[in-house]
Amino acid sequence: MAGTLVIAEHRRGELRQVTAEMLTALRGAGEALAPTKILLVGAGVTALADQADIPGVDEILLCETSAEHFDPWSVENAIAAVIAAEQPRLIAFGHTVDAMSVAPALAAKLGRELTTDVTALRDEDGAIVVERPIYGGRLFAELELPGEGPIVTIRPGQFDAAGASAARAGRRVVDPQGAAESSPICHVEFLEGDTDQIDITTADFLLAVGRGIGDEDLDRYADLAGEIGATLAVSRPLVDSGQATGARQVGQSGKTVKPRVYLALGISGAPQHLAGMRDADCIIAVNQDPDAPIFGVAHYGVVGDLHEIVDELVPAPD
Amino acid sequence: MRIMVPVKSVAVPDEEFELTSDGLDIDPDFLDFTSNEWDPFAVEQALQMVEAAGGEVIVVTVGGKEAEEALMAALAMGADRAIRVDIAVAGFDPLAAARHLAGVVAREAPDLVLCGVQSSDAAHGATGVALAGLVDYPHIAVVKSIASDPAGYLTVGRELEGGVVQQMEIRLPAVLTVQSGINDPRYANLRAIKQARGKPLEVVDPASSGLEGAAGRGSGPRLRQIYELKDRASAEMIRGGPREVAERINEIIAEALR
Ligand SMILES: Cc1cc2nc3c(=O)[nH]c(=O)nc-3n(C[C@H](O)[C@H](O)[C@H](O)COP(=O)(O)OP(=O)(O)OC[C@H]3O[C@@H](n4cnc5c(N)ncnc54)[C@H](O)[C@@H]3O)c2cc1C
Ligand SMILES: Nc1ncnc2c1ncn2[C@@H]1O[C@H](COP(=O)(O)O)[C@@H](O)[C@H]1O
Numbered sequence: 001m002a003g004t005l006v007i008a009e010h011r012r013g014e015l016r017q018v019t020a021e022m023l024t025a026l027r028g029a030g031e032a033l034a035p036t037k038i039l040l041v042g043a044g045v046t047a048l049a050d051q052a053d054i055p056g057v058d059e060i061l062l063c064e065t066s067a068e069h070f071d072p073w074s075v076e077n078a079i080a081a082v083i084a085a086e087q088p089r090l091i092a093f094g095h096t097v098d099a100m101s102v103a104p105a106l107a108a109k110l111g112r113e114l115t116t117d118v119t120a121l122r123d124e125d126g127a128i129v130v131e132r133p134i135y136g137g138r139l140f141a142e143l144e145l146p147g148e149g150p151i152v153t154i155r156p157g158q159f160d161a162a163g164a165s166a167a168r169a170g171r172r173v174v175d176p177q178g179a180a181e182s183s184p185i186c187h188v189e190f191l192e193g194d195t196d197q198i199d200i201t202t203a204d205f206l207l208a209v210g211r212g213i214g215d216e217d218l219d220r221y222a223d224l225a226g227e228i229g230a231t232l233a234v235s236r237p238l239v240d241s242g243q244a245t246g247a248r249q250v251g252q253s254g255k256t257v258k259p260r261v262y263l264a265l266g267i268s269g270a271p272q273h274l275a276g277m278r279d280a281d282c283i284i285a286v287n288q289d290p291d292a293p294i295f296g297v298a299h300y301g302v303v304g305d306l307h308e309i310v311d312e313l314v315p316a317p318d
Numbered sequence: 319m320r321i322m323v324p325v326k327s328v329a330v331p332d333e334e335f336e337l338t339s340d341g342l343d344i345d346p347d348f349l350d351f352t353s354n355e356w357d358p359f360a361v362e363q364a365l366q367m368v369e370a371a372g373g374e375v376i377v378v379t380v381g382g383k384e385a386e387e388a389l390m391a392a393l394a395m396g397a398d399r400a401i402r403v404d405i406a407v408a409g410f411d412p413l414a415a416a417r418h419l420a421g422v423v424a425r426e427a428p429d430l431v432l433c434g435v436q437s438s439d440a441a442h443g444a445t446g447v448a449l450a451g452l453v454d455y456p457h458i459a460v461v462k463s464i465a466s467d468p469a470g471y472l473t474v475g476r477e478l479e480g481g482v483v484q485q486m487e488i489r490l491p492a493v494l495t496v497q498s499g500i501n502d503p504r505y506a507n508l509r510a511i512k513q514a515r516g517k518p519l520e521v522v523d524p525a526s527s528g529l530e531g532a533a534g535r536g537s538g539p540r541l542r543q544i545y546e547l548k549d550r551a552s553a554e555m556i557r558g559g560p561r562e563v564a565e566r567i568n569e570i571i572a573e574a575l576r
Contacts, residue, residue, distance in 0.1 A: 069484065072456075095443070097459065101447060101458055101460070103447075104412060104446075104448035105451030109451045114412050116441075130539075133441065134440065136441065141544045144539065145539050146537065184456040185486055187485075188486055189485045193482050240499030253480070256480075260575055261571050261575060263571070281574060282571075284571070295553045296553075298552070298553040300553055301555045302567070305560075308560035312560060312561050314568050316568075317576070
């Protein structure tokens with residue numbers, strides 16, 4: 001029982017960035033979690049091996065299956081077989097939509113401990129210690145993971161992505177045991193997201209509003225955005241309730257934005273929202289809750305009622 | 319079609335709260351309980367499917383008396399009956415609730431289990447898929463559309479990062495976790511809320527009912543300490559009256575856009 005097995009995430013022929021971020025997290029955790037093997041599962045993954053040559057990777061395991069696109073069933077079976085053969089001390093996924101379909105079932109089937117949405121990871125005298133949010137990110141918990149080969153899912157965007165490596169890690173082909181049996185799940189097609197007229201990703205100044213606006217009409221904020229020279233963006237609940245279109249949604253399942261100014265009103269700062277805006281140059285957050293996680297990424301914060309402040313905002317200079 | 323919907327009463331801390339004396343949790347005096355944000359979407363989905371195809375909707379929760387809040391809300395929306403597995407589960411173990419739900423699946427043998435994608439307090443995003451692993455049902459997480467296919471299959475849309483949707487076909491019985499925005503959950507009117515009190519609500523003791531569920535091999539992650547974000551927040555806080563604060567914001571914006 002040694003080392004870490006990183007489950008690489010890839011979609012439509014591209015390795016996803018969270019994979020490199022996990023390597024950064026593991027390098028920060030030090031030698032105790034080394035060596036690191038990275039596992040690629042799916043049809044055609046051999047072609048992705050070069051992308052998986054990330055600093056810190058000691059070996060690349062290639063598991064070719066017949067599933068051309070992700071399906072939880074075949075991926076899970078393949079990973080289970082590799083875990084049994086490799087006996088890693090830790091198994092790491094990204095906390096992503098794919099992992100949410102796989103990691104918990106794997107933990108349940110293999111009798112492993114599971115901790116999701118991990119924001120810090122280290123080894124302390126032989127104990128694997130992680131941090132994760134609780135109560136909607138208003139508090140964080142420090143947890144110790146007992147038992148053999150626990151499974152963690154690591155928050156995307158929390159660690160910088162490691163660049164490509166000059167070194168070449170060894171490649172090894174592993175057998176997709178079980179994954180070949182007929183799956184109860186199959187891919188049908190991909191449907192692209194909203195293709196609307198508005199493009200919030202090119203705006204310099206976003207006025208982003210969340211559920212904190214209360215029962216007020218969103219039009220009020222569309223007008224305000226117009227007055228102050230900003231483009232209106234929203235958090236997910238305003239899209240779910242039909243007040244805004246998906247094109248204005250910032251976050252994991254919406255758009256990723258990097259404006260010069262992101263003025264967030266009444267947005268708590270859930271990880272899926274932060275995923276879309278944490279790299280903005282200047283983030284200003286107004287929230288009445290001093291523990292709102294948005295203050296963890298904001299450059300400037302105001303604890304207060306947004307309604308008292310919006311009337312005083314003036315047009316930004318051109 | 320028999321659809322089981324696991325629902326959770328989530329804890330919402332007051333704006334100001336205190337920790338328990340051991341410093342390992344929020345003092346329960348500062349917590350309110352309410353239905354998990356995602357669960358009404360799962361309940362609504364189940365109701366619509368049963369209205370279209372016949373069957374029943376069973377809502378299940380694992381927790382103490384405060385967990386009945388979520389059951390009553392689901393019954394008022396139209397669920398047929400409710401089960402509460404009377405045991406408090408550790409908030410740090412994403413497999414704990416799933417183990418007890420597995421016992422209920424074994425007894426009720428639902429054709430479909432619809433969970434929420436995540437709970438707004440613990441936010442494991444794991445219970446449904448862990449349950450599926452325990453009972454060996456096919457499963458897909460973060461589902462934003464469900465259409466019935468003939469012959470024991472469903473076509474579901476899995477919401478990916480960036481809003482792309484992957485359409486997949488899945489064989490029943492199955493577990494899906496339902497994403498917010500999949501439908502428009504109905505409001506329960508006063509009459510429905512009253513009627514809900516007359517619907518069957520079975521409280522089961524997991525130790526004596528044969529519903530102890532899957533044997534837990536692990537004890538769950540061990541909690542060492544909790545800490546507040548405040549201690550680590552990076553933001554420079556702007557203080558003052560609304561006008562002063564707004565003026566400062568105006569300045570910062572003008573500066574940043576220059
Ligand atoms: C798979 C998945 C994908 C997701 N994708 C996204 C995504 O792309 N984008 C996204 O945004 N979310 C996404 N979410 C949802 C996310 O988890 C949160 O539920 C959501 O971001 C919360 O939005 P909010 O901050 O507006 O609302 P809340 O979390 O309800 O926050 C409202 C905030 O307003 C504050 N407030 C209330 N009244 C006032 C007032 N008068 N003045 C000042 N402040 C006030 C409150 O203190 C609170 O902090 C996703 C979730 C999942 C599971
Ligand atoms: N104690 C519980 N009782 C019943 N269902 C639960 C419980 N905890 C979680 N769930 C279900 O699992 C979903 C996701 O919760 P979680 O895995 O805690 O993020 C919820 O929306 C519920 O459907």
